[in-house]
Amino acid sequence: MSTVLDNLDLVFWAFVHTVALFLISGVLSLLIGTLLAAMRVGPIAVLRRAVATYVAIVRNTPLLVVFIFFRVAGPRIGIQFNFVDIVWGDLRMNNYFAAAIVSLTVYTSTFVCEAIRSGVNAVPLGQAEAARAIGLPFGGTMREVILPQAFRATVPPLASVQIALLKNTTIAGIFGVAEAFFRMRGFTNDFPGDRLGIFITFALIFVVLVEVVSFASHRLERRWSAAR
């Protein structure tokens, strides 16, 4: 425990990396996942099939393999993110960080897509028919009628997906991002006598972070369910 207290600034910046990975890829995966879900239920057959294939492939691939693709195979075929270089304090958003964001987003958006699709299915068919009857095009139907209701139904599964994402960020620790898992391993190597304390502290901080996410989702759920 004392190891963590003695190196609070290092721990802080490690978790800043973790949270930055989570927030950026969380927002991106929600946006892209929603777009994918819309295409998945949309009227264009080609898009429907393309998204179904994408979801089938990426969702069934271990996240580690997605990371390896962007970190090992990617650079070989010219997929590099060397143009990304943003520094804020000790937070380094460099090519490794960008590759981690892309991997996490590509992976998580498939889960978001499927969660939202389940929400869309929960909206009674009459709603879509009524929307079309008053002359709304597909985009309008989704934006004004279907998705707002679908989102309400999918807050709990979306929260689960985002919590999984938060914990998945630790994989970035072996792909060049100095986040919490990397820092924990550094500590356990340097201070072998304090391993238990180090593990417990890092686990506790993760529990706290996850609790924040699930608290936010509970509030959202309560607020939105009242409007229904």
Add this chain to the structure above:
Amino acid sequence: MKRIRFKAAAAAILLSCSLVACGEAGEDGEGAEVAAEEDCDGKFEDGSRMAELAEAGEITMGVRYDQPGLGFKDAAADVPTGFDIEIAKLLVADLCIDPADTSAVTWEETISDNREPYLMEGRVDLVLASYSITDERRELVGQTGPYFITGQQILVPSDSDVESIEDLQGEEVCSVSGSTSIERVEEEGAVPVPREAYSDCADDVLNGSVPAMSTDGAILLGLAALNPDELKVVGPEFSEERIGVGYPKENPEMCEWINGVLEDSFEDGSWEEAFAATLGESGVETPEPPTLDECQA
């Protein structure tokens, strides 16, 4: 990755070839051929751990599998190769166990995080895994030596202008997650980029993801030797790692024995031979043997 793996495999095959079969290397017992002592009856004090091991005729050594030159195991090989392994063989042979007999000697892979737990649980009998001697580790396990002193350098692309770690202030430098090397990189003012293995870092230096990588010079030379046209090792050593042997803390009698074997190897030239056959291959000159630490009684 594939290309590098292949090169690594090819290099390992060439290396083992030069050690064992090809030419005169094998004749004077250089490297891989270490003969076991014949008679261990009464050699060790009754009840000591050494006597137990010699009696059992079996030993488990904790070594690295991923560090060319120090401890490296080719996927196809039975026994790992490297300087750590050669020193381990000397210790094994002194217990009248044949180091080449894989049924008597188990080469267990240890990584940075599990060396102390493995020793404490008794899963391995000794650790020779580029194991730096530190005070924190000595609280948990016994460590003696050093049998090798190395320092951290940097590996850069051949066309790089970087001359030392000072040129990399605030720049990304790759090393292995959870290693002492990456901590030093950070202390020197560079930005740590953690990867899982040193070969991953070398790969990233080659594909331009990161301007440099850093760890013990000996390991870097091994990596540079796989891509001599594209990579080079530069800079003065900016740290001192004292590589020693780890043994269980409850068997302090092992310290004197290990030091004895190491001292003998310094004197009869087997230490030098082991060095020349492993790290020496990548072009390092054989240094003077280091001075051993006293055993705490």
